Amino acid sequence: MSDGHAAPNGRPDDASGSGLPADDLGEIWGALDALPRASASTDMAATTVDMAAVTTARSASRPTIRFGAGRPGAWREWLLPAVAVAGSLMAGIVAGRVTAPDPDVRILEYLPLVRHLPLLEEAGSVKFLQALAARRNQQPLRMPPEMLRGEEQEFDAAVADLQQDHALGSAARPLVEDRRLAIAILDGDDRDAIERSAAVFHELSKAEQRDLAAVAAVLADPEREELRAAARLWHLIIAASDPPDRKNIIALAADERLEWLERRSRMREWMGERRGQPPAGVEGGPPRGPGGPGGGNGDGRPRWQGQRGEGGPQGPRGDGGPQGGRGEGRSRGEFRSAPPPLEPASEQRSAKDG
Amino acid sequence: MATDSTVMQPPVRDPSTELMLRVRDGDADAFADLVVAWQDRLVTLFLHHTGDHATAEDLAQEVFLRVYRARATYQPTAKFTTWVHTIANNVASDLRQRAYRRLERGVPATTSASSSAIGLDQLAVAASSFLPARLADRTELQAVVRDAIAGLNERQRMAVLLAKFEQCSYEEIAAAMGLTVPAVKSLLFRARDQLRTALEPYLQGDVP
Secondary structure, rough: OOOOOOOHHHHOOOOOOOHHHHHHHHHHHHHHHHHOOOOOOOOOOHHHHHHHHHHHHHHHOOOOOOOOOOOOHHHHHHHHHHHHHHHHHEEEHHHHHHOOOOOHHHHOHHHHHHHOOOHHHHHOOHHHHHHHOOOOOOOOOOHHHHHHHHHHHHHHHHHHHHHHHHHHHHHOOHHHHHHHHHHHOOHHHHHHHHHHHHHHHHHHOHHHHHHHHHHHOOOOOOOOOHHHHHHHHHHHHHHOOOOOHHHHHOOOOOHHHHHHHHHHHHHHHHOOOOOOOOOOOOOOOOOOOOOOOOOOOOOOOOHHHHHOOOOOOOOOOOOOOHHHHHOOOOOOOOOOOOOOOOOOHHHHHHHHHO | OOHHHHHOOOOOOOHHHHHHHHHHOOOOHHHHHHHHHHHHHHHHHHHHOOOOHHHHHHHHHHHHHHHOOHHHOOEEEEEEHHHHHHHHHHHHHHHHHHHHHHHHOOOOOOOOOOOOHHHHHHHHHHHHHOOOOOOOOHHOOOOOOOHHHHOOOOHHHHHHHHHHHOOOHHHHHHHHHHHHHHHHHHHHHHHHHHHHHHHHHHHOOOOO
C-alpha cells in the first residue's frame, strides 16, 4: 500500500500467484475511477486538533494539590504519615496486581462472545440451530428490502468477526494483545456497551455460557454452513417480528421456539390457502382476535406493512403471546396441538436458570 | 563491514509512522500534520462508504480522535497505514451497529451525520430512480457506480474501497479488516460479480 494515490497500471501477478485486487476486479476497477476523490472541508483539520486538545485538557484538568504551600517547614509534619500512606498504597497495588485480575481480562477473555452476545443469545443453542436447519420452508416475514439487506449485513458482519477471532485463535498471534488494542480504540459509549455486555455474560450460568460459546464456534466454523444458514434465517425471522415480541421469543427454550415456528408456519400456510380457497380439514375460523403481542396487524404482517384487519399498530395485546408472534394471534382451539400460552419472558428466564 | 552496518541501521518507517511516533511522544504539531496528511484520504474512503460528505467528515474525525486517544498504546510493529485502516473499518462498522441499535429503539434512521447503510440504501434507490437506461455523462456514471457500491454489503464495500482508493494489497486489506487473505479474495470476488451485474449496461461501452 502506498501513501500516495497513484493508480496501479498493469500490475503483474506476484510470485506467490496471489495477484492484486486490481487484477481480480477486472473491468470493474476502471469503472470505479468514476468515483471522485473527496476533499475535507477547510476547517476540518483545525476542528479535529481542537477536539483532540479538549480530550487532553479534560484529562489534565483534574485538581492538583500543591504540597508545602502552607507555612515553611510544615512538610516535616506530614512527611512520615505521607510516606507511610504511600507505602501502604504501593503494597496494596502490588498485592492487587498479584491477586486481582486485570479489569479488562474478563472482557478480553470472552471478547468475541461478549461483543456478539445479543446475536448469540438470539441463536440460543446448537440444538436449536440443528433442529431449525432440519426444517423446511421456513421463511422470514416480508421486510422492506433495505431493512432485509441491513439485517443480513448485520448478521454477516458478526459472523465474519467471529470467524476472524476463530482464525486468530488457531494462529500464534498474541490474541489477548490484539483484543486489548481493539478495546483501547473503542470510544466511551462502545466501551460502556461492551462492559455492560460482559457483565451480562458473566451473570449467565456456566451451562449457558458454554451454550453460547458452542453457538459462536459453529457460526465461525466454515464447515457448518447449514447451521450458519439456520442462524441467519432465525435472525431475519426475529428481525421481522415486532420489537416488543423479540425478547419473549428469544427467551423461549429450543423446543418452545420450534413449537412457535410450527404454529407460525401452519398459520401462514392456512392464511395463504385462505387467500385462495378455504383450507380443507381446518376447523374454526380465521384468527379474528387482536394481533399477537404488540398489537400487530392481525394478519401476520409486521406493523410497518400497514394495517389490515383488526389490531392496528397500537392495538391491544392479543392472547397469542410469543407463540402467536406479531399479528399471528391464534384463536383458542383453532389448532389441535397448540401449545399452552407462554409465561412472561422474565418467568421463562427464571425457569431456565432454575 | 557492510553487513554489520546494514544490521545496525534503524528500520525504515513510512512518514505517517514517524509522525505517529511523535504524536505518541506528545508532539501536538505532529498530530496536526497527521490529520492534514490523512484527512482527504479518510474522507474519500468514508464518502464512498456512506454516500454522505458530512457523515464522511464525522467518521474521519472519529478515526483521528481514536488514534489520538490510543496514542499511548501505539507500537510501530505494523505500518501506521494498516493501523489507521483498522480503526477506519471499526468506525464504519460501529456506525452500522449504532444504526441498528437506533432501529431497535424505533428511532428512524436519518441521512444526517449519523446516517447508516440503510439510509444510504434509501439514497441509492432514490438516486437510481432518475437514471436513464443510457450512459450519458460522467455525472450519471458516478451516480450509477455510487449506486452499485451502495448495493454491496458493508464488508465488500470497505474491501473494494481500500483496494481502490488506498491501493491496499490483499494482505493489507485482510490486516485492516481482521480477515484472512482468502476471505478478502472471496469478498472481492463476490463484490466484483455484484458490481459487474449492476454496471453491466455501462461496461459494454467504454468507461471513461
